[in-house]
Amino acid sequence: MISDFYLAFAPLSFTVLGLWFIVVQTRHAEWSVSREHRSRASIVALQFALPGLMSLLAVVNPSSKSMWRTSFTVTALVGAGALLALTVGHGRRAPLLTAGHGLSVLLFAAVAIVALRPSLVGDMGMDAQPLQVEATLLSFLMFTGVAVAWMLMFDATPSSTPAPIPASPPGSTPARGTPRS
DSSP: OHHHHHHHHHHHHHHHHHHHHHHHHHHHHHHTTOHHHHHHHHHHHHHHHHHHHHHHHHTTSTTOHHHHHHHHHHHHHHHHHHHHHHHTTOTTSSHHHHHHHHHHHHHHHHHHHHHHOTHHHHHTTOSSOHHHHHHHHHHHHHHHHHHHHHHHHTOOOTTTSOOOOOOOOTTOOOOTTOOOO
16 A cells, blocks of 8 residues: 555656756746746755655565665655755745755754654654555655745746835935826
8 A cells, every 4th residue: 555655656756856857947047047946946856856856765675664764764864965065055035945944954854854763753653654654754855845846936036026125315306207205
């Protein structure tokens, strides 16, 4: 039954990744001039691609515990590290986006921890198999990626921010049709 989840989740992840590529293509002119937006677009792409990769690897040999554990651990650690590297140095300009990236790092770390120590699931009193917990974490990761993508789609870039209207010098009369301040 859990294999069915991963068989469905992998194509979903890559489909959403493809849709994200379309969004990136439509915003390419704006985002290509902003290091922050290029990094954030890359983060979203990783949030969709890596869970898809993990799902594919989970069904390569479903009976092999070492296969999914190794692939999930390596992929999750790469994901967490890449997200941290891409997030560093962007300040606090978009706190919700930054929070979404931080949550994604934590989710990737949790995936790695469960893969490294599947016995933790039972130790915590959960009535679930480790791969079910991983599926839940990947689902939350996908949801977080969608939320971050949504916020990023509407985030202003330096080139899209409207320039302020200059104030009239004191004592001058504004041009016809210009509202007085």
